[in-house]
Amino acid sequence: MTERAFDPDFAEILPLLPTEIEWGPAEDMAEMRAGGASFSFPAEPQADVIREDRRVPGREGDPDVPVRIYRPASAPDALMPGLLEIHGGGFIMGSIEMMDGFCDQVAAEFPAVVVSVEYRLAPEDPYPAGVEDCYAVLSWFADNAADLGVDPDRIAISGQSAGGGLAAATALLARDRGGPALCFQLLEIPELDDRLETPSMVAFTDTPLWNRPNAVRSWSWYLGDDDLPGAADVSPYAAPARAEDLSGLPPAFVTVMEFDPLRDEGLIYATRLLQAGVSTELHAYPGTFHGSALVTEAAVSKQNTRDTFNALQKALTR
Numbered sequence: 001m002t003e004r005a006f007d008p009d010f011a012e013i014l015p016l017l018p019t020e021i022e023w024g025p026a027e028d029m030a031e032m033r034a035g036g037a038s039f040s041f042p043a044e045p046q047a048d049v050i051r052e053d054r055r056v057p058g059r060e061g062d063p064d065v066p067v068r069i070y071r072p073a074s075a076p077d078a079l080m081p082g083l084l085e086i087h088g089g090g091f092i093m094g095s096i097e098m099m100d101g102f103c104d105q106v107a108a109e110f111p112a113v114v115v116s117v118e119y120r121l122a123p124e125d126p127y128p129a130g131v132e133d134c135y136a137v138l139s140w141f142a143d144n145a146a147d148l149g150v151d152p153d154r155i156a157i158s159g160q161s162a163g164g165g166l167a168a169a170t171a172l173l174a175r176d177r178g179g180p181a182l183c184f185q186l187l188e189i190p191e192l193d194d195r196l197e198t199p200s201m202v203a204f205t206d207t208p209l210w211n212r213p214n215a216v217r218s219w220s221w222y223l224g225d226d227d228l229p230g231a232a233d234v235s236p237y238a239a240p241a242r243a244e245d246l247s248g249l250p251p252a253f254v255t256v257m258e259f260d261p262l263r264d265e266g267l268i269y270a271t272r273l274l275q276a277g278v279s280t281e282l283h284a285y286p287g288t289f290h291g292s293a294l295v296t297e298a299a300v301s302k303q304n305t306r307d308t309f310n311a312l313q314k315a316l317t318r
Helices: 026-037 096-109 129-143 162-176 199-203 212-223 263-275 299-316
Strands: 049-056 065-072 080-086 113-117 150-160 184-188 252-259 280-289
Touching (some): 065 096, 065 129, 080 129, 199 212, 252 299, 280 299
Parallel strands (some): 080 113, 184 252
16 A cells, blocks of 8 residues: 555554455355445444334335335434435445444434435446436335424435435436435545545555545446446446536535545535536545544544534434
């Protein structure tokens, strides 16, 4: 690994983190996930949160989409805000279990109803499967807001990494399809641009957990063709950085990490949102890397968590 000015709080963990992943052929991806490549870190359920697993209808003949719903055990009499959560994993890994702890915390502390999406993964199901699953669940969430105890005017969307990219893409779809309305989008270390041309994407070829070689594989499998990333006709609903018009989108909170190949596409997207008249808060955390927030005891990770929850609470509890 190239020597970089990582935060000292990460010194012990950095030598243990992978900088290379042997992906193998696409047909072996399911086996890789079963072998632990999903990077899922399930959290034990909180006593003050009720979890419920359901399946909701997909769009226009697509299969049903598994979801996990998180509610406070002691729900208030008033309607609660809602949050649609989308896990990360480069479009090819991950599961709803990754975000159990986060979703429990939001449900209990705000309080809120959180719906987490088990969207279809590439390479078995390339674009548009994942984003259409997310949009289908958003539509179901809004249509059933009253039954869920949710205020339909206070539904937000959030995601991390590829989940951040899918959240941004779902927000674009909701705008362009005339709804459902979103009050906020939380885009954490988002994966947004298949063109792989930003300075951070070019420079960070051996950074821990995520780097340019991983990004190349991610986009190739998600778009369904090894030659497609960077092509002229990639849809903005696949790669939101391609969207020419960002006006009319919900207010945003965007985070980026210093030594993350996704850093610059997040910075650029946040800047373009502001230029399009979208209220946007942007945080760049020094000495960090993609996924470094998993090291929860690091001071910079604690600051990241505080910033994120403060912004989300402000947006949802107005």
